[in-house]
Amino acid sequence: MSFEIPDDCRYMDSHEWVRVDGETAHVGISDFAQDELGDVVFVELPSEGDDLTQGDSFGVVESIKAVSDLYAPVSGTVTEANEALFDEPELINDDPYGDGWLLTVELDDESELDDLLSPDQYREQIE
Template identity: 70%
Template sequence: MSFDIPDDRRYLESHEWGHDDDGTVRVGITDFAQDELGDVVFVELPDEGDALTQEEQFGVIESIKAVSDLYAPVSGEVTAVNEALFDAPELVNDDPFGEGWMLEIDADDADELEALLSADEYEEQIA
């Protein structure tokens, strides 16, 4: 099976992605991760203003098959949370790189994102 892996993002081995837009990093989970989870039924996310540390847990995603922790691709302050997911968690399945985004972080250090897996490296990991 082929999965969507956009080149404009960086990836954690735990299947989260980060996309930098002038120091604000939008975060979500990958197409592979949502496929492995199955139908997402619940997402627990941090609050705006919370401080996150790279590769530490920031939330939980629950599907009909499993409950998984979510990990931050960068350190920084949460500046936005996708509240649409609270009422429609299936957006993560439908559009993991678009409407299914989870949060935005004001990154402390943009180099943290660059140190993560490229699209090609992530693709090798899930192959």
């Protein structure tokens, strides 16, 4: 099976992605991760204004198969949580890089992106 791995994102070993636009970063879980989880039924996310530290857990995604912690790919302040997921968690399955995004974060340190996997490195990891 072939998974979508956008070239404009960086990835964590734990399958979170980050897409940077200026000083703002969108965060979500990868196509591979949503496929492994199965049907997502619940998401727990931090609130606007919460601080994230790279590598620390920031929430939970629950599927019919498993409960998985979510880890911050970057440090920063949460500027928005995707509230649509509270009513429609299946958006993560349907569109993990689009409507199924989890958070937007104001970046503390852009150099942290260097610690993440490139799209090619992530592809190698999940193959």
